[in-house]
Amino acid sequence: SYDGGESTKERLVSVLDDLEVLSRELIEMLALSRTQKLPQPGEDVQILEVLVQRDREFQELMAVAQSQGKLHEEMQRLEKEVEKRDSDIQQLQKQLKEAEHILATAVYQAKEKLKSIDKARKGSVLSEELIKYAHRISASNAVCAPLNWVPGDPRRPYPTDLEMRSGMLGLMANLPSNGVNGHLPGDALAAGRLPGQNTHTHRCTLVGRLRGDAPSSSRVRSGFGASGTQQGERGGRGKHELNLIFILNCITGWTTRVTKPQLRSLYLRFCLKNVP
Amino acid sequence: MSGDGASEQARSRFQAELEFIQCLANPNYLNFLAQRGYLRERPFINYLKYLLYWKEPEYAKFLKYPHCLHMLELLQYEHFRKELVNAQCTKFIDEQQLLHWQHYSRKRTRLQQALAEQAPQQQPTQQHGNATAK
Numbered sequence: 001s002y003d004g005g006e007s008t009k010e011r012l013v014s015v016l017d018d019l020e021v022l023s024r025e026l027i028e029m030l031a032l033s034r035t036q037k038l039p040q041p042g043e044d045v046q047i048l049e050v051l052v053q054r055d056r057e058f059q060e061l062m063a064v065a066q067s068q069g070k071l072h073e074e075m076q077r078l079e080k081e082v083e084k085r086d087s088d089i090q091q092l093q094k095q096l097k098e099a100e101h102i103l104a105t106a107v108y109q110a111k112e113k114l115k116s117i118d119k120a121r122k123g124s125v126l127s128e129e130l131i132k133y134a135h136r137i138s139a140s141n142a143v144c145a146p147l148n149w150v151p152g153d154p155r156r157p158y159p160t161d162l163e164m165r166s167g168m169l170g171l172m173a174n175l176p177s178n179g180v181n182g183h184l185p186g187d188a189l190a191a192g193r194l195p196g197q198n199t200h201t202h203r204c205t206l207v208g209r210l211r212g213d214a215p216s217s218s219r220v221r222s223g224f225g226a227s228g229t230q231q232g233e234r235g236g237r238g239k240h241e242l243n244l245i246f247i248l249n250c251i252t253g254w255t256t257r258v259t260k261p262q263l264r265s266l267y268l269r270f271c272l273k274n275v276p
Numbered sequence: 277m278s279g280d281g282a283s284e285q286a287r288s289r290f291q292a293e294l295e296f297i298q299c300l301a302n303p304n305y306l307n308f309l310a311q312r313g314y315l316r317e318r319p320f321i322n323y324l325k326y327l328l329y330w331k332e333p334e335y336a337k338f339l340k341y342p343h344c345l346h347m348l349e350l351l352q353y354e355h356f357r358k359e360l361v362n363a364q365c366t367k368f369i370d371e372q373q374l375l376h377w378q379h380y381s382r383k384r385t386r387l388q389q390a391l392a393e394q395a396p397q398q399q400p401t402q403q404h405g406n407a408t409a410k
Binding site: 123125129133136137140142143144145146147149156157158159160161164167168169172 | 288291292295296298299301302303304305333337339340341342343344373374377378380381384385
């Protein structure tokens with residue numbers, strides 16, 4: 001509704017009412033004029049004129065109503081269009097959010113991957129070194145038992161008492177060790193046949209030496225092979241060889257006490273003895 | 277001159293620590309240390325912690341008896357150090373260690389047996405496997 005507060009519908013209805021009233025009056029007058037004369041001679045013409053005017057108004061109003069209807073339709077169409085656009089925008093918004101989420105995840109994963117690549121690179125070891133080390137610890141039976149091992153075999157996956165005493169720390173303590181009848185302890189040790197290798201002795205003073213304590217007294221209780229055990233000082237050369245054999249497997253070529261040719265021959269002798 | 281002395285010292289220290297850490301692979305030695313009370317002393321415990329540097333590859337490659345690293349890790353725990361006083365405990369550890377040590381050779385013999393049961397065409401492959409297995 002606009003200007004005057006009267007909607008088209010109301011106006012149409014009022015015009016129709018007028019028309020109804022007028023046409024009724026006219027009909028009444030015409031019905032009356034059959035029996036008696038008209039009191040006012042021009043009245044029927046007047047009524048007709050007003051009737052025609054009202055009819056014209058009616059037609060105008062109908063035209064207006066039609067155009068209003070068209071506008072209304074247009075409005076509805078546009079509203080529908082707006083709704084459609086709104087839903088499109090919402091859809092795009094959803095997709096954008098999803099895409100953002102996926103990208104954020106991807107970036108995060110990529111960062112994690114980069115981190116792990118860096119970590120792996122830092123911890124990388126030459127494959128050749130790995131193989132060398134694997135060979136070293138396997139060949140000496142340090143991690144895998146020798147195939148012919150039976151209970152009673154003195155070989156162990158850890159340094160035995162004798163080896164411990166023959167090392168640098170043991171020598172620093174200047175302990176008398178178990179030699180075997182003048183044979184080079186090195187040979188017997190290499191062959192794994194030296195008795196008393198697994199004695200449950202409580203005499204080790206390696207730690208004592210480290211702390212600067214005096215060496216404690218010895219109490220040797222050999223587990224087996226007591227027959228071959230002899231207390232005695234080892235010769236200087238024997239000392240070196242035993243030391244060497246223990247250390248050779250740890251740090252090849254580190255020692256300066258033995259010359260290179262001696263080193264090589266001892267190493268060869270040791271290797272040959274240990275070939276299964 | 278002082279430079280030589282320092283490097284000589286460093287070398288002997290390296291050697292000493294290398295020998296000592298590998299001795300830790302011996303459960304009997306661990307029992308000995310526990311019974312003497314060394315494992316209860318704070319300086320010794322700190323020393324064990326200090327020795328953990330042998331786990332890094334550039335030092336670990338010198339170790340002949342890698343079991344010592346596992347023992348060193350266990351020694352960081354007070355409960356383990358306490359338990360080592362029992363001879364039964366170390367005997368058990370020794371047994372398990374030996375069994376584990378034999379595990380790989382058993383695996384190898386099983387593998388060899390499996391290969392032997394296969395067709396004779398596998399013969400050359402089998403021999404090649406023996407040579408490079410260790």
